[in-house]
Amino acid sequence: MKLRRPAPRRSPAVRSHSVRARKAQSRRAQLRELRSRMARPGAARPGGVPWPVVARSPAARRLGACLFLAVIAAVVTGPSGDADRPLAGIEGSFTPARAAGFAAGGLALWALSIGADRLTTRLRSAGHGAALGGGRLAALGGGAWVTPAGAAWASFRRGRWAAFRRGRWSAPAGNLALLAVAVAVPPLLSTAAQQALVSEIGIYALLALGLNVVVGYAGLLDLGYIAFFAIGAYTTAYVTSADAMPWHAPWQVNPFFALPVALVVAAVAGVVLGGPTLRLRGDYLAIVTLGFGEIVQLLANNADGVTGGPRGVFGLPPLSVDLPGVHYSWGLRPLPYYYLLVVLIVLVMVVFGRWERSRTGRAWTAIRQDEVAAEATGVATMRMKLLAFAVGASVSGFAGVVLATKQFFNPQTFGLQSSLLVLTIVIFGGMGSRLGVVLGALVLQGTAFLLRDTVPPADRYIYFGAVVILMMIFRPQGLLPPRGPRAPASPGPAAAPERPAVPTERAGAPGPAGPAASTEAAR
């Protein structure tokens, strides 16, 4: 399986033909069914409308989905069964009171979603006038008239705000605002939250940024990515401390010097792994990298005399600056590490932003979208894929340094679960989008942190899974998908591919490969 971004939806003009045909067909089938049911009077429902037609209406389907969600919610929040009475959990979840409550919740959700739909439809139909912005605001306020404030807001939206959004300062201003939030908010949080910000969100955001290069830019599925994180962390232990691991460097350096060392070591490890394995594609690459991740973890676990084995590594010196006149230690509090992570993340994001728009980034995109074509166009695919591996690995080497100087770690820190977690963050946030994967780390890991105190540990992954599944159903491209090529100003019918009218061709033919083959057959 090669990870691909979900293709952009085909424009309605493309689908209309086949969709219309399918609709006509299903309508015909409905009619047939209707006739057959009318022939057997007992089968029809009292209202005269056959059940399947009712069930096919969008509102009914949505009702079904809402009630289904309510059932799931009831089961998940209910008591657990045990080995003797496995069904006790289910029974306990549907006591009359609970059943009524969750059914009401499901109905309310349904009513809300239907209402929201009606509202947007009405706003859209009224939206061509100047009152769009004001109308929406007024509707939120409960009335359908345009208030003076609403009118002012509408003119602001159309005038200055739109100009600002189009202008060159909107992106930097937005980024600065986000950065300001990232800098200003954490000191107000509890220590536990700050701790989570460092070791669960920040480090994983950095890891996700690195994996994003491999998966999001170059389209290589790497399931052993966490191994480079481990290599970064153990390298730090090797060069900064004489007693944390049985094996250590002959001289110890300030942890800051571990940053470049870990970067180089992890990048070399990336090339060493990539050299032989990047000739493989898709599934095979995933399996081999998975194996690599396991090997590194097992080595760390079993090489007692080198890594300390399952006991783990602790007592590394914290990060510190010891320049003449400047002495500062990061110590044990989480906040200084948090700010260091913010600096690293911003740095990595800026560098990668420049990189993804350079020809290296274009070569990666080309490889992701069609490796054969990229190679035939002269892109040195092997070298570019190795570069992606090395770059991704070096970023996770950075993350390893921060982890090692901040806290205790042992081989279990680098299990398969962590690898999958980073991959989930990348997919969740939006493959190929830097801000997206950082937000993905914040949302996913933040959810896990918030659930920690309220949900029994065994249930936590249910919620985690639910968040991911909902995301994949309703927004498969991720939280903040990367921006594609600038869309044309008016994607009207002209944007639809006008393919030659060849009888074997269907609008559903996948990609450009279909028509060529079918025209060949038709000629």
Add this chain to the structure above:
Amino acid sequence: MTGRPIPGPRPSTTLGPVLDVRDVTLRFGGLTSLDGVSLRQDRGSVLAVIGPNGAGKTSLFNCLTGAYRPQRGSARFWPADDGVELVGRSPHRVARLGVARTFQNIRLFPEMSAVENVQVGVEVRARPGALRGLLPTRAVRREERETLDRCHELLDFVGLGHRAERPAAALAYGEQRRLEIARALGTSPSLLLLDEPAAGATAAERTDLVTLIHAIAGRGISVLLIEHDIRLVAAVARAIVVLNFGRVIAAGRPDEVRADPAVVEAYLGEPDERRDGP
């Protein structure tokens, strides 16, 4: 759309062959796809390879571009006065030597815009160094601007100037074919391999394609063409090679080849007038 010269360095115009394929044999297990194929192409000329489905035309292209490695034979290519061997090189090296190709089933980078598609090809010739784009120095910016200018010129050349910012997947079918040609031209080739460029094209598009191929050849780029449409082939190619079951069964001028009984029997299979053309 074809009045302008192709932007970029012009290939060498000295006379002599640009491609000399000798005795290329390609087997997949027990299946012989190409059986001792030899052909020779003059610099600046248009040579067409025709043959029924499964005759080995695309296999030949894949051998020339490094996608397949034939068991026997050689393919010498003269980008300049010195010849190089193509067999045994990886596809991107072949492309960098100056052999560009298009695909029978269009292979663009679907989510990239038209101009970015061409950019990938043009940047193959850019100065090496993956880290070079990281600092927006003046030299880097100038390079990027020149690359973009060249891409837009190439898009104008194939008649897609007005579609530059469209994603490739949103282009019409014929436009996608032309974009593939522009991307191939972006690598500044001396030899361009076109794999069924007219497949699925309308009559008007075929006429445009003939003009386009003439314009490409007129600028000193040799064109090797796979095509089924015998009228189109006759309009652009001075020489035709006919393949069947992996063997060259005829070669020569279009009128000679069309009259050749072996060709009529193997490939056309019916009187010429009955074939529907545009």
